[in-house]
Amino acid sequence: EPEVTQTPSHQVTQMGQEVILRCVPISNHLYFYWYRQILGQKVEFLVSFYNNEISEKSEIFDDQFSVERPDGSNFTLKIRSTKLEDSAMYFCASGPRLSGANVLTFGAGSRLTVL
Amino acid sequence: QKEVEQDPGPLSVPEGAIVSLNCTYSNSAFQYFMWYRQYSRKGPELLMYTYSSGNKEDGRFTAQVDKSSKYISLFIRDSQPSDSATYLCATLQGAQKLVFGQGTRLTINP
Numbered sequence: 001e002p003e004v005t006q007t008p009s010h011q012v013t014q015m016g017q018e019v020i021l022r023c024v025p026i027s028n029h030l031y032f033y034w035y036r037q038i039l040g041q042k043v044e045f046l047v048s049f050y051n052n053e054i055s056e057k058s059e060i061f062d063d064q065f066s067v068e069r070p071d072g073s074n075f076t077l078k079i080r081s082t083k084l085e086d087s088a089m090y091f092c093a094s095g096p097r098l099s100g101a102n103v104l105t106f107g108a109g110s111r112l113t114v115l
Numbered sequence: 116q117k118e119v120e121q122d123p124g125p126l127s128v129p130e131g132a133i134v135s136l137n138c139t140y141s142n143s144a145f146q147y148f149m150w151y152r153q154y155s156r157k158g159p160e161l162l163m164y165t166y167s168s169g170n171k172e173d174g175r176f177t178a179q180v181d182k183s184s185k186y187i188s189l190f191i192r193d194s195q196p197s198d199s200a201t202y203l204c205a206t207l208q209g210a211q212k213l214v215f216g217q218g219t220r221l222t223i224n225p
Contacts, residue, residue: 004158031211043159043203043215056211091158104213106151106158 002026004107006092012113016081021110023075023092032075033093033104034067036060043091049075082114118142121204121216130225134191138204138216141185147207148180150189152200153218159203162189194223 005024013019025032034046047057049067066078075094079086089111093104121138128134136150146167151159165171168182179188187204204216 033211035213042217043205043213045212045214048211056209058212093158103161103164106160108156108158 002105004092004094004105006090006107006110008110009108010111010113012115013082015084015114019079019082019086019112021077021079021090021092021112023077023094023107024073025075025092025094026096026105027073029094029096029105031055031095031097032067032069033095034077035091035093035106036088037091037109038085038088046077046090079112082112084114087112087114118208118214119204119206119216121219123217123219125220125222127222127224128194130194130196130223132194132223134189134194134198134221134223136189136191136202136204136219136221138187139185140187140206142206142208143182143185145206145208148178148187149205149207149213150176150178151203151205151215153203154200159215162202196223196225199223 007022032049035043037043045058047061048055064080069075089109091109092107095104119140149164150162152162153159163178165178165180168180171178175192177190199222201218201220203218205213208214
């Protein structure tokens with residue numbers, strides 16, 4: 001069964017450092033997403049990406065965050081200068097179409113710990 | 116008012132029991148409702164989705180939406196230890212954004 005692959009599974013970084021989280025979506029999917037889950041809290045939407053541009057982003061997704069699809073297969077989330085409150089599990093997801101029931105497949109997540 | 120509310124549990128039941136998981140939502144414009152299952156150290160996995168009101172059944176799982184009361188439910192019949200996981204309800208806001216509940220941690224005891 002096709003799956004969304006995320007790397008690294010766990011990253012520890014110092015506050016202020018740049019972090020890049022990587023995702024390989026399912027190959028025939030067109031819509032890509034990042035969600036995050038702070039420990040003990042809800043899974044929350046960060047950003048959606050289609051046709052090489054951001055289609056929607058949340059208030060969380062400020063100038064410190066960026067996404068790109070550099071080579072047609074990987075989908076990355078960059079945090080420019082990490083803060084303690086960025087510590088969370090980050091989930092990448094992809095979907096085949098934009099519809100009322102866009103069925104998303106989530107990856108296993110990348111745990112980010114900011115010290 | 117929070118958009119999707121879900122009792123975080125934990126909920127512990129014996130094997131074979133019928134499990135009822137519930138959420139409420141605030142925005143009557145929501146039309147699509149999903150249930151995700153999340154095992155430890157894994158991402159959410161879609162179990163079922165429903166559109167508008169009504170029931171949908173898939174094997175031992177039944178999803179139910181009552182738009183008049185803004186209430187969504189997931190029933191698990193003949194629960195198994197392998198059903199032990201966190202169950203997340205979610206609604207679709209707009210065309211792309213999933214809004215999740217807190218998640219309910221469920222344990223099925225053999």
